[in-house]
Amino acid sequence: MGKEKLIEKTLLLLALSAIGSLLLITIFIFLEGLPIILATGIKAFILGTHWAPTKGHFGIFAMIVSSIYVTLGALITGVPLGLACAIILAEFSPPALTRILKPTIELLAGIPSVVYGFLGVVLLVPLIRKFLGGPGLSLLAGALILGIMILPTVISISIDAISAVPIIYREGSIALGATEWQTVRRVVLPAARSGIITAVILGMGRAVGETMAVIMVAGNALKVPTSILDPVRTLTSNIALELGYAAGRHREALFATGIVLFIIIMILNTLATVITRRE
C-alpha cells in the first residue's frame, strides 16, 4: 500500500511539473512580449504591415497572413493525400502490407525538419524557379514541403480513427448490399469523422509551428504575398531568423510574435479537444 501511494505521488508530481513548466513558459512569454504590444497598440501590432524593429516599427500582419496561407497550402496538399493513404492502408490493403507501411510512414515524422528544408532548397526550389518563375523560394515551396511534413501525423491518426470504427457497421452496410467503397464513403468515414478532424487539426498545428524547413524554402520576405510564387515569412521564421541579433525592444517584439503564435496554437488545440470530446 505504501509503495503504491509513493508511486501515485511521484506520478502526480511529474504531471504537475509538466503543467508547471507550461505555466512558467506562458508567464515568461507574456511578461516579455506584452509591454511592446501595449506600447504599439494591439491593433497596430496585429494589423500593421511595417516591420522594422530596429527602427521602431512593429507590424506583423504580413507574417500572420503568410503563416495562414502556408498552413492552408500545407493542408490542401497534405490532407487529401494523407486521407487517401489512410483509407487505403486501413480498409483496402492486405493487413501484412499495412503492418509494414504504417510504421514506415510514422518514421517519416522522425526525419529532422532541416533535412526536409535542405531537400526543398536543392530539389523543389530550382524546379519552381525554372518552370513557374519567380525566385523559387516561395509560399508554394513552403506549402509543399509542409504538406509532406504533416503527412505522417495525418495518416497515422486517421488510420487509428478508421480502424476504431466497429466492424458491425461495415458488416451491416455490406449486408444491405452496399459495395466496399460505398461502405467506406457513407459509413466508415462519417463514423470516424471526429478522429479525422483531429488528425487534420494536429497536422495544422505542426504546420503552424514548423520553423527550420520554412525558413530554408520560403524566402522570408516581409511583404503580404499577392501570388503563390511570392517569398513569405511566417511567424515562427520571424522569431528564429532575428533572435540571434535581437536586443531590447526588438527582442520584446519577437516575444510578442511568440504570444500571437501561442494564442493561435492554443485555439487549434482547444478546437481539437472540443471536437473529439463532443462526438
Add this chain to the structure above:
Amino acid sequence: MRPHISSKDYCRVRSRWLVLIFTLSLALIIGCRSQTDQRHTLTIAGSTSVQPFAEKLAEIYMQEHPDLLINVQGGGSSAGILAVEQGAADIGTSSRDLTPEEKHLNDIAIAWDGIAIIVHPSCPLENLSLEKLRQIFTGQIQNWRQLGLEPHGIHAITREEGSGTRNAFEELVMGQAEITPAALVQDSNGSVREIVANDPYALGYISVGLVNDRVKALAIDGVKPSSINIKEKRYKLIRRFYFVTRDTPSRTAKNFIDYVLSRKGQLLLEVEGLVSVH
C-alpha cells in the same frame, strides 16, 4: 525448459543496470571535466561575418599553443557584444561599430572588409552605380531591363534585421531609405551566396572575404572590390571588423589579440581575403 524469472528478479536486474549506467555516465562527466581542466579555454563569439576568419586564426594559433582550447561561436555582432558584457565570452567579434551604450567596452579593429555586391557568374553585368544599387534595394528598380539587360525580375536578397552586415550595408548604401519588404531575407553570408550561386537573376551582398568563384562580385561606380582598392579606400562599401573585450582582458585573450594584430596574424587574414589594418 526456460528458467522462470520472477518480477522481483527482473527488478533487481533492472536496477543493477541502472546503477551501472549511472556510474558510467558519472565517470564520463568527471573524465571530461578533468580533461578540459588541463587546457585553458578562450571563448570567442559574435558576428557570423567574422566567424570563419576567427576560426582560421584560432586553428593556427592552437597548433602553436597545444594547451589552449579556443571556442569560436557565431550568433551575430550584437550577441557577441552582449556575451562579452555578461562575461560569457572572452572576446566578442563585431562587424559594426559600437553604439554609444556599448562604448565602455574596448573595440580593437582587426581588419578591413568590403561588402561585395554579388550576382550569378552568367550575369553579363560588371558594374553598378551606388545610386542604382540603392534603387534596387528600395524597390524602385525591379527588373534587369532597367539596367540594360534582358527583361526579368531582379531577385534582391538582403540579410535579416539586426545583422552587422545589413547594418553596414544600410549605412553605406541605403542612407535614410529603407530596404524593400519584397526583398528575400537570408540569415547568413553563406546562404546568400548559395542562393546567388544557383539563381541567374539574384543579386545580394556578402562580405568580400567570402566571395568565391561560384558568384561574381560587381564593381561599384567602376571600382572592383579588390584588396588594394579596399586598402586605399577607393572601393566605397568598406567597414572594419572588431574584437570587443572588457576593460581588462584575460592574459590568454590579450595574447591571442596580439597574435592577430601581429604581422603573422594580419598576413593570415589577408590570405583569407580580408585587408590588414596596418
